[in-house]
Amino acid sequence: MTAAALEVVDLVKRYGDRTALDSLSFTAARGKVTALLGPNGAGKTTTVEIAEGFWPADAGIVRVLGLGPRDRSLRPRVGVMPQSGGGYPGLRAGELLALFASFHREPLDVPDLLERLGLTEHARTPFRRLSGGQQQRLSLAMAVVGRPELVFLDEPTAGLDPQARRATWDLIDALRRDGVSVLLTTHLMDEAEQLADAVVVIDHGRLVAAGTVAELTAGDGQIRFRGPVGLTLALEGATVSERPAGCYLVEGGSGPQLLAAVTAWCATEGVLVTDLRAGRSLEDVFLDLTGTEVRT
Amino acid sequence: MSWAAGSLAPRPAAAPVGAMLRAQTRAELTLSLRNGEQVLLTLIIPVGLLVVLTLVPFVSVVGRRVDFFVPGVLSLAIMSSAFTGQAIATGFERQYGVLKRLGATPLPRAVLLAAKTLSVLLVELLQLLLICAVGLALGWHPHGDATVVLLVVLGTFAFSGLGLLLGGTLRGLTTLAAANLVWFVLLLLGGVVFPLSEYGAFADVLRYLPTAALSDGLRQLLQHGQLIGRDLLSLAVWATGSLAVAAKVFRWE
Structure with missing residues (x-):
């Protein structure tokens, strides 16, 4: 070898x-x-x-x-x-x-x-x-x-x-x-x-x-998107966090169902979100792992 | 424009040492001859000084003026290329990371140093030919024999050792300042422009400076056909001492 x-x-x-x-x-x-x-x-x-x-x-x-x-x-x-x-x-x-x-x-x-x-x-x-x-x-x-x-x-x-x-x-x-x-x-x-x-x-x-x-980047059960500030999503079995303002992370359940739930909620509420992504980008992973503090 | 399949397939092998030495020597020589300040230092100033000192009698010397000044200026020329030029080039090469990067190539350190030495010797050959030609045109009558080569080579080693010591330890700009300062001081105190006898009792100390030993050695040989053992020994000590210390403290970056 x-x-x-x-x-x-x-x-x-x-x-x-x-x-x-x-x-x-x-x-x-x-x-x-x-x-x-x-x-x-x-x-x-x-x-x-x-x-x-x-x-x-x-x-x-x-x-x-x-x-x-x-x-x-x-x-x-x-x-x-x-x-x-x-x-x-x-x-x-x-x-x-x-x-x-x-x-x-x-x-x-x-x-x-x-x-x-x-x-x-x-x-x-x-x-x-x-x-x-x-x-x-x-x-x-x-x-x-x-x-x-x-x-x-x-x-x-x-x-x-x-x-x-x-x-x-x-x-x-x-x-x-x-x-x-x-x-x-x-x-x-x-x-x-x-x-x-x-x-x-x-x-x-x-x-x-x-x-x-x-x-x-595999991250089943994670949906990220951007939308208007201060949305209150109530999704069964999922937690929603907004950080920073206008950037949402929805976690819980399995991917396909979660995605459907998020888009269904958007359709009902008449909210158009952007940059919707299932799973994580490498940048998300990187920031999760190394934090967001600026290095000197 | 795409890369044809296999065009980057590994074929690693170092070139033969001779080929590396040739290529590196050519690069070193190109850099010395292309650099304006270096040419000023190694060719224009020595030749200019020789002409001015010979024709304008503001320094009085014993014997024929041109016979006194040619050996001194030869010594100055060797100091300029082996010491000052080499120190400045090495200092900046370290600062710019060139030597470090060369260390990651197949070029062995010994071949790099050999190329630097060869390039200095080739520049000196050019300097000596030019200075001797101008000297002959001014009526110079040289004596002496092939031991001139011994003096020149020993002087080159002594000055190279000192140059590598300076350029191998200080930063580029500091080296530039220090090497030029030392050059100027040795120009005045090294028996190039003024005979050492002008300095009275200090002459006994000054004669052991490498510039003085080289200019005096060359002068005694070329003017009177005598080889002075003290000068030869002094240069040999400077050469071994400076090269040994330089090899110890030299930093590649």
């Missing part, structure tokens, strides 16, 4: 008094896209950077393709896209990608990769003059150019416009299709819903949930 793409067991990382990772455990399967979700400061980047071999762990086990993260033989097999930076400011986009390609025996075609990520026009632009989104796409190209088995993408679509985001998603889909394992961090719920085979939610350096998007 081949080892998992990434296996993390009881991982601990401390910075002085602060515990960044507190006995974190999860597994990312081979050939799958795994999304590491969590609020700011949850420990996503720390986890990824330990797996990339940048920092030692204080305790616990990390296995990357079955090997210790600092094993030199991993370097050609693992592509890395850091959250920001990592380019020589004075090298042009094309030169930088060609340099990274030259570290590998069978790299992807550089002009083709630039073209696909919309960077052909900027191939002669120095890295420091590229926009944030262009730097981000070039950085993604630098991570995949060596034809790795596993890529770590730390917030690959942060700050991208919708077109660039689409191009990035297409690339990640194609990587999965061709058997490349992908571990990405994000706090965009739709990105995780769209791309990820598996989702790992962490907060305060601990695992709070893991599973497929379908598993995490």
